[in-house]
Amino acid sequence: MQRETWVVILVLLLAGGALYLHITTTTEEFSRHNIGWNGTSNLPAEDVRDLSRLDPGSTLLILAPDRPFTAAEVGYLRAFLDGGGRIIIADEEGAANPLLADLESEIRVRPGNLSSLERDYAHPGLFKGYVVGNDTLFAGVETVLLNRPAAVEGGEPLVETSVFTWDDIDGDGHVGEGETFGRRVVCAREGNLIVLGDASLFINAMLPENTKFIENLQPVQIDAVHSRTGSRNPIINTLTWIEERPPAVAALAALAILPVAWRFGRKRE
Amino acid sequence: MRPRASHIILAAAAVLLILLLAGEAVDPVLYAAENISTAAHADPSTIEKRSPGDAASVVPLMDELLGHTGTLALTIKVKDYESAERDLARYSELSSQFDRLVVKLDLSETDIAEFQKSNRQNQEALAALLNDSQRLDELKSLEIEVLDGDQRMAVIYEGEALRQKMRETYTAYAKREPETTRIATHYGANATPYQESVEVIAEVAGAAEDWQADAPRSPLNISVTPREGRYGENLSIGGRYADGVPGTPLTIYVDSRIAGNTTLDENAAYAYPYRIGRILAGPHLVYATAGAIFSEVATFDVLPAETNISLAIAEVNRTAVACTGNLTTEDGRPVLEAPVILRVDGETLISTETDGNGTYARTLVLTGGEHTIRAEFNAAGYPLNSSRSQVETLQVRGEGLSPFPFIAAIAAALGAGWYIRRRGLPEEHPVQEEPDIEPPPEIAETVPSVEIEGLPPREAATLLFRALRERLGIPASKTPRECARLAPDHAAFFERYERIRYAGEVPTEEELRSMEREALGRG
Numbered sequence: 154m155q156r157e158t159w160v161v162i163l164v165l166l167l168a169g170g171a172l173y174l175h176i177t178t179t180t181e182e183f184s185r186h187n188i189g190w191n192g193t194s195n196l197p198a199e200d201v202r203d204l205s206r207l208d209p210g211s212t213l214l215i216l217a218p219d220r221p222f223t224a225a226e227v228g229y230l231r232a233f234l235d236g237g238g239r240i241i242i243a244d245e246e247g248a249a250n251p252l253l254a255d256l257e258s259e260i261r262v263r264p265g266n267l268s269s270l271e272r273d274y275a276h277p278g279l280f281k282g283y284v285v286g287n288d289t290l291f292a293g294v295e296t297v298l299l300n301r302p303a304a305v306e307g308g309e310p311l312v313e314t315s316v317f318t319w320d321d322i323d324g325d326g327h328v329g330e331g332e333t334f335g336r337r338v339v340c341a342r343e344g345n346l347i348v349l350g351d352a353s354l355f356i357n358a359m360l361p362e363n364t365k366f367i368e369n370l371q372p373v374q375i376d377a378v379h380s381r382t383g384s385r386n387p388i389i390n391t392l393t394w395i396e397e398r399p400p401a402v403a404a405l406a407a408l409a410i411l412p413v414a415w416r417f418g419r420k421r422e
Numbered sequence: 423m424r425p426r427a428s429h430i431i432l433a434a435a436a437v438l439l440i441l442l443l444a445g446e447a448v449d450p451v452l453y454a455a456e457n458i459s460t461a462a463h464a465d466p467s468t469i470e471k472r473s474p475g476d477a478a479s480v481v482p483l484m485d486e487l488l489g490h491t492g493t494l495a496l497t498i499k500v501k502d503y504e505s506a507e508r509d510l511a512r513y514s515e516l517s518s519q520f521d522r523l524v525v526k527l528d529l530s531e532t533d534i535a536e537f538q539k540s541n542r543q544n545q546e547a548l549a550a551l552l553n554d555s556q557r558l559d560e561l562k563s564l565e566i567e568v569l570d571g572d573q574r575m576a577v578i579y580e581g582e583a584l585r586q587k588m589r590e591t592y593t594a595y596a597k598r599e600p601e602t603t604r605i606a607t608h609y610g611a612n613a614t615p616y617q618e619s620v621e622v623i624a625e626v627a628g629a630a631e632d633w634q635a636d637a638p639r640s641p642l643n644i645s646v647t648p649r650e651g652r653y654g655e656n657l658s659i660g661g662r663y664a665d666g667v668p669g670t671p672l673t674i675y676v677d678s679r680i681a682g683n684t685t686l687d688e689n690a691a692y693a694y695p696y697r698i699g700r701i702l703a704g705p706h707l708v709y710a711t712a713g714a715i716f717s718e719v720a721t722f723d724v725l726p727a728e729t730n731i732s733l734a735i736a737e738v739n740r741t742a743v744a745c746t747g748n749l750t751t752e753d754g755r756p757v758l759e760a761p762v763i764l765r766v767d768g769e770t771l772i773s774t775e776t777d778g779n780g781t782y783a784r785t786l787v788l789t790g791g792e793h794t795i796r797a798e799f800n801a802a803g804y805p806l807n808s809s810r811s812q813v814e815t816l817q818v819r820g821e822g823l824s825p826f827p828f829i830a831a832i833a834a835a836l837g838a839g840w841y842i843r844r845r846g847l848p849e850e851h852p853v854q855e856e857p858d859i860e861p862p863p864e865i866a867e868t869v870p871s872v873e874i875e876g877l878p879p880r881e882a883a884t885l886l887f888r889a890l891r892e893r894l895g896i897p898a899s900k901t902p903r904e905c906a907r908l909a910p911d912h913a914a915f916f917e918r919y920e921r922i923r924y925a926g927e928v929p930t931e932e933e934l935r936s937m938e939r940e941a942l943g944r945g
Contacts, residue, residue, distance in 0.1 A: 157428050158428070160428075161428045161431050161432065164431075164432060164435050165431065165435065168435045168438060168439065171439075171442070172438070172442070175442055182460065182462055183462075190458065190465040190467070190468075191460060191462075191463065191465070217462075245462065269477075270474055270475070270477035270527055271477045271478055272473060272474070273471055273472075273473055274464075274466065274469045274470070274471055274472070274473075275457075275469055275470040275471075275472045276457070276459065276464045276469045277474075278459075278463075278464060279464050279466055279469060298466070300463040300464060300466070301461075301462060301463050301464065315477070315478075316481070316608075316609050316610060317477045317480070326768070327528055327531075328528070328529065328531060328532050329531050330531060333532070333533070334532060334533070334534070334608075334609070335608070352462070353462060353463035356463060358463075358465045358466060358467060359463070359466065362466060
């Protein structure tokens, strides 16, 4: 084969690889298909789309929920909790509050702009939370690096901020008029239900910061239907749809193999 | 594959790549990622690791300050004045440390700043109590020793003044306790020693009351009008001295410190204008002395006032900016000789001071790039509230690029051009290193045809070199030196050509004829 042909094949392979990477990834916040810093592609978790098929006694993570749960789904979650399963709801925008109410929990997420003076980073929203409760999720963990968390009210506190934390209402990074220091709970528990006011703990950029906490979380299933872990990209959704259906995968493989087989068949003739 | 087809594919791949890049062109990351964040979170790997200050030490320091009030009150109560002096010095040192922390952490608008003010007032109160207790003990000794009527009365009057001062000190100290305790408790600091110090101070003041409880009134009376004022306002401190001689000098004390001097007029009256300056807000004590005679103690209140601070920035040169502004009270009075802090980029603190007109000016040298500057007045020690200016954002041009790299680059380019021009563009580079010795190729004695008539001598030499090389079957990639090694019989020809080719020598007509014969193999 000519040298030029090899170059063209190499260029086509590289371009094809880049194109595939481009169309099958996204930059959407929290998306499992986002390989960037704000995605969750590196979080070791099994995606779950059918809440009626949860493994009893396992852990379900509902990360940054943004779609409502049906009454039936709430029923499945209640049954899962009653059966000894653990649900972790990570939300910083308050979107989980209707679900919490449906689950008859008193815990609520209070969105805000929590900032702290006790921090190691120049960004006021990137600061330490202190583990104050006893839960296997935080076994061996004393502090957690938080990333623009929301306060959580109700339940048994598991993680608190330092007393030099304030809700930065005007967003200027300084404690001003009408802004007061005080400890805030950012993670609380009610039985097997844990509410964490910081979904950002699970993004790719944060995984190396809280390794022990992520280890303690395993094994975990992640709700892929009601949260921002999905994507709005139609190509990604089509590929996901195909991946989840073995007949569709087989049909696609056949489509790829047939032209090659036909070509080689003709050559032999 | 046909070249045309491969070119089309490559062009299509290039177009596709450009289209993909165009999609990212709106938000390119063609620089080192820095401070990347969204509404939901920040990327810690791009955020500078920099703490705003040692916030973790604030509460332990509050604990220490509160603890010192208890210790100091107790040492005053047991009259261990030497230890009390040491405790007071340490307390003062810790208070200064706390003041710096408040400024560094930018806490001037929080209740920590309220705690800071209360702490300063407590420190002053305890210092006054220590001095008054010591003086009272001295007076008690003097009262026993002094038998003379006038001197005895002077002792009694001074004792009465001290008792009043201690009473007022305690009242003000106790008044601050609930709010200070509330703030301390909110931050988890231990306020118990402080609360206990209030009780101890009550005992110290109470003990003073027991001495000379029925003392006669001093003939030197005193009053303050009006009874309250704000920063920059004048109060009149005055009174009469019964039996006083006109012209008698008097000394006025505010909080046991000399505020000024005056004299009795022909009516045995005196008046001293007192301007409220750098003094804490709250109640203050004032008394006068005429020789050994102490007046009674009067009080006045200083009310807190708001302040305004302005900031204007002007460029001085490429790296320096002039920061100027005014510090005034809410009713426009200038705040004189007051410390002003310029907070650069939210972190770096630069100190300056207002002049006699409440104006400050400071030139800052900054690195190139964007900077933010804010002027702040932290009103520690003043009956004023803190204030801060608007944040001014400025672009500093910086030193600019050094001309030396450009000069060096131009010089290098000129040098290279000169060299190339002098040597001519080489067709083949001489081999500097010793090449691998190759077996001599089989020499084919084919005679090429060469016509050198009318050509410049050096070009003619090149043609003859090529002809000989071709005749000997030496590959065209070989240099003259390699040719000489491969064909030692013609080494002289090749070495001569090497000098013509690379040293710029010009062959003579005779030399050319000789070379032609050799190149064409004519003997």
